[in-house]
Amino acid sequence: MPRQVDHAGRRRLIAEAVCELADEHGLEGVSLRDVAARAQVSMGAVQRCFRTKEEMLVFALGHIGEVIGERVQARLVRSPAQSARTALGYAATEVALLREEHRAEARVWLAFVAQAAVSEALATPLRANYAELQEAFARLIAEAHADAGPATGAATEAPAEGGAGSGRPVESLDAHREARTLLALADGLTTHVLIGHLSRQAAQDVLHAHLGRLCE
Template identity: 60%
Template sequence: MPKQVDHEERRRRIAEAVCALIDAQGLEGVSLRDVATRAEVSMGAVQRCFRTKEEMLLFALGHVGERVTERARGRLVGSPAQSAASTVGHVVGELALLREEHRAEARIWLSFLAAAAVNPALAAGLRNSYADLEGLFTRLLAEASGAPDPEREARTLLALADGLTGHVLIGHRTTEEAEELLHAHLAGLWGPTGAAAGR
């Protein structure tokens, strides 16, 4: 059993190295040698953890997605008394990666997104992540807004949040402008009072 724990810890360590390299150089700058150096392990250790570079990238994609999703779920657990409307506002704010402290995650996520356009395996991984997020938003919106089609609204909200991530990252929108757009959209779902609660 200890060997399995060590193995999983090493995989996470390698995933963190992959993410750091993507943040610094983009996905094209990730090589097995650089990952090994960054993770402070041997090339053989990387290859024992992951049979191929693609397998390593898929694990890293899942790793960063889990990190963001867990932070969003933490908002749900940390504020159980808040309204469903404010919960949606907080969660979508986390997932949109708009704040300065989340810029690295935004760069990593969008690097994976661009690569997925020509890599079917990465595309499948991203589709799974988006499906999970849509399910979360659908449940929250069904509780919060009473919308006749919470699944459609969840898709719209996820697309808006994802698009704003890129707009903020390239400087087309400020964080404040992006947050205002999100809150304006939420106001259309359950009115200004509920949207204000999500701030």
């Protein structure tokens, strides 16, 4: 009887090999032959899973996104009663890839982002990934803002010097705008830590300070 092949498992194995090679050499160092050797499968097995190198890279990018997403979800599940503010902090910290054990993951992620600038095949799923993260951030920001109470959402400006009255209401929180800002900050901190402009601790301080102001 023919041996059953776990195609889904083999595709994940190949994706992991792609990520290892991208970490070591960048995406320009990823070839089908080298991926096959790293995954310890034949060239034919790689080509049966992926028709082209581009298709393989798109799958590997999705694999990285899934790994990060699963890690965020795992942290949230461990503390189901936590506040939206705490959940937002967990999610933003994971997305920023600031911990030492995620340094290789950060290098691979940025290699894919750089390649996506000249590859629409990679840019399309990357945009979808960012859009999903932005929606999750917006939802948590809105919940955290609501938890903070009416004083945050209905603050008023002080009257102008010499004027009368109680001042006009400040514009209410735009959760989607704040989510875009937070996502851009997290993404930028990944780069700054990776090239040594900021230490991991300094980047964490920046992120936590922003979250503190956002959720006041």
